Amino acid sequence: MKTLSILGSTGSIGTQTLDVVRENPDQLRVYALAAGSNVDKIEQQVREFKPQRVALMNEEAAEELKSRLSDLPIPVEQGMKGMISAVTADEPDTIVTAISGRIGLEPTLTALNAGKNIALANKETLVAGGDLVMETARKLGCSIIPVDSEHSAIFQCLEEPKGTLDKLLITASGGPFLGWPHEKLKGVTPEMALKHPNWSMGAKITIDSATMMNKGLEVIEAHHLFGLNYDKIEVLIHPQSVVHSMVQYQDGSVLAQLGRPDMRLPIQYALSYPTRWPSSFERLDLRGKTLTFQEPNLQETPALALAYEVGRRGGTLPAVMNAANEVSVYAFLEGKIGYLQIVEIVEAVCQEHEVLDITDLESILEADEWARKRAKERIINS
Incomplete structure (x- = not known):
């Protein structure tokens, strides 16, 4: 039997992963569920699957969930610390990274360093830090099985x-x-x-x-x-x-x-x-x-076309493209920019960036932070 920690359990991939768990109760069990802020959905999931650990990124949501689950002996953690706890515990052998965005990079790397196998549904992890992630997996003998x-x-x-x-x-x-x-x-x-x-x-x-x-x-x-x-x-x-x-x-x-x-x-x-x-x-x-x-x-x-160009140049540029795209997509969804501006802003931020080699997680996070700031500035001035 495989034991899972599911990051992003309330999203589309996360909920469908739990469908697969329902389909295979003799093969799969859930150790931890982690998500962003959807208290209603994760409460339902916790009561059905009885994980040993739960985490929400949003602090207020985590406090509300803790109150709702007071009748169950299940700890509720918050923020990235909670995500990390979900992937580093001894019990899970497989981490399903169904969380959306670059935020999945740190828990994925941490899970690999803890010797866990990855069912990868978070493509941004490899876009932003592919060389580092794949080298870590190879060095530690962990498998990364794609879910896309x-x-x-x-x-x-x-x-x-x-x-x-x-x-x-x-x-x-x-x-x-x-x-x-x-x-x-x-x-x-x-x-x-x-x-x-x-x-x-x-x-x-x-x-x-x-x-x-x-x-x-x-x-x-x-x-x-x-x-x-x-x-x-x-x-x-x-x-x-x-x-x-x-x-x-x-x-x-x-x-x-x-x-x-x-x-x-x-x-x-x-x-x-x-x-x-x-x-x-x-x-x-x-x-x-x-x-x-x-x-x-x-x-x-x-x-x-931009992604091919960015991928070929490599270094910190894919992380920059990914970060600028995340910011621009959410700005479009919030009505702050037009549809065609999404790619225009991403391309402009990529052109500004001085590409550096990736040496560690910190170099990726610095490029990501810079790109988010520049994309937000362009959105404000658009």
Whole structure:
């Protein structure tokens, strides 16, 4: 039986991870739940799954939860200290990093240093600190199993020796504005951008999917996870979201992983690896389906083009791009900037940045803090 600490338990990936736990009660148990500030949802989760430890990042929310759970012998901690406690305790062997944003970097590194395996749903961790994270995992013999549907697909298709790989083909739905002209995008509202055609996700990742920044982050994530240079990582627009990604080998053979747009499938695989568990989740039915693919137009998807450029330059620049994007996305959701300004601000902040080598966690956090400050200043002056 695997014992889990779930970071981000109240979000989309976190709640679906708990669906997988319900599906596999003889294989999985929950040691700790950690989230941001959703007291109602985490209280329900605690009462159902009876973890031994709970943490909320928000101080007031943590105090309210502590009061609500006074009838249970479960400690409630707060802030990053609570997150760290959830991943460093002896009991859990696997940490599900379902928390959104760069904030997942520190607990992931801490978990690896504590000898824990990672089920990685927090792509920002590898975007901001991929070299450091992967080196830590290699040095300590910890596994990082991807939960993102695209990276899970690639992971499942890697049956041959790495030397026989030709390239990775990462699919993208294209989001809700596929094919829209630039002028029409000026009028996009948060409500419009949050209506993804296929996937049910959190607000931040849904906006990233619309701008195609999410796919850019996934390209950088794939570079770190699978060790291929950026010229060997291609993106294909696949509006049906049935083929989750593909691997092409040097003989021309292409292996693909297909499935319904249901995150519970890659979550379960990450937790069951190296075996596969049965599930009662709805099956893919290909009868009558037409699957199409097209190359993205990088002029129409500047976020994707920027991510390739940033990934190739490396150093502290990916952390800067990620931080500026987080700030800009939330500013858009709050109505402070327009849709097209998201990528414009991110690009401007990246152009300002003096790229440095990453030497440790502190160098990443300093670049992240600088980028957030500059992005906020540009938002105020926009």
